[in-house]
Amino acid sequence: MYHAVVGAPFGKVGIEVDAVAGVVRSIVYLEDSVAARAPDSPIAELAARQIERYLGDARAPFDLPLAAAGTPFQRRVWQAMCEIPLGSVMSYGALAARVGGVARAVGQACGDNPFPLVVPCHRVVGANGLGGFSHHAGDGFYPRVKRWLIAHESSQLALAL
Numbered sequence: 001m002y003h004a005v006v007g008a009p010f011g012k013v014g015i016e017v018d019a020v021a022g023v024v025r026s027i028v029y030l031e032d033s034v035a036a037r038a039p040d041s042p043i044a045e046l047a048a049r050q051i052e053r054y055l056g057d058a059r060a061p062f063d064l065p066l067a068a069a070g071t072p073f074q075r076r077v078w079q080a081m082c083e084i085p086l087g088s089v090m091s092y093g094a095l096a097a098r099v100g101g102v103a104r105a106v107g108q109a110c111g112d113n114p115f116p117l118v119v120p121c122h123r124v125v126g127a128n129g130l131g132g133f134s135h136h137a138g139d140g141f142y143p144r145v146k147r148w149l150i151a152h153e154s155s156q157l158a159l160a161l
Contacts, residue, residue, distance in 0.1 A: 003044035005030065005037040006052055010148045011141070012036065013051050013117070017043045023067040026114040027051070029134065029145050054117060058086060058153040062118045069114050073101060077109035084123040087154045091127045103127075111135035122149040 002014040012030040017023065019041035027047070039045035046064065053060040070078065076099045084090050092103040092110070099106070110121040111134055122145075125131045136142035 002028075002037055003041060004039035004048040005034060006048045006055075007036055008051075008055050009152075010145045013055075015039075015044055015047045015051070017041060017047065018067060019043055021067070023065045024115065024118075025067045027116055027118065029116065029142065031141060051117060055152075058155075064115075064118055066115055066118065070109075070112070073099070073105065074109040074112060077101070077106055078113055078115075078119045078121075081110070081113075081120055081124060084120065089123050089125045089150065092124055092131060093127055095124055107132060117149075120149075122146045123153075125150075 001016065003017045003019070004015040006013050006015070008029075010029070011032040012034045014028040014030050014034070015024065016026040016028075018025050022043050024043065024047050039048045043065070050060070050062050050064060054062065077095065080095055080099050092106045096103045096106045106124065110124050111132065113119050113121045116122065116134070122133065130143055130146060131137075133142040133146040
């Protein structure tokens with residue numbers, strides 16, 4: 001299913017591409033038990049290298065061709081997430097006010113994001129805490145990934161100061 005699976009400090013990252021169109025179709029967080037897989041196409045290689053670079057240095061930019069996805073509202077939410085500065089977070093409610101929606105709909109759009117890391121849904125948090133992540137709440141794998149990503153970006157920003 002994945003065209004590349006790269007290691008990450010929190011587990012693995014799976015990459016699905018459309019090699020013919022030359023676009024990334026999805027990026028997913030995977031448990032460490034999933035086997036690594038070398039990229040099988042130039043676009044999978046490009047995505048894997050950029051993800052690995054980001055995992056080493058959160059300031060590393062992404063420049064990947066992404067497949068068209070989402071509803072107009074979801075695309076507005078995803079664009080607004082990309083505008084949240086590195087090392088910062090924004091509440092679902094604040095993001096909803098920015099895009100003209102409600103917090104619950106923003107949360108759904110965050111969970112439906114097919115390009116995490118590139119479109120930084122981890123930067124959106126609850127008003128009183130972490131909030132969910134990839135349609136998961138509680139203390140499981142996905143919230144641990146979200147905590148790691150927020151800490152990674154915050155530490156990289158602090159190093160730059």
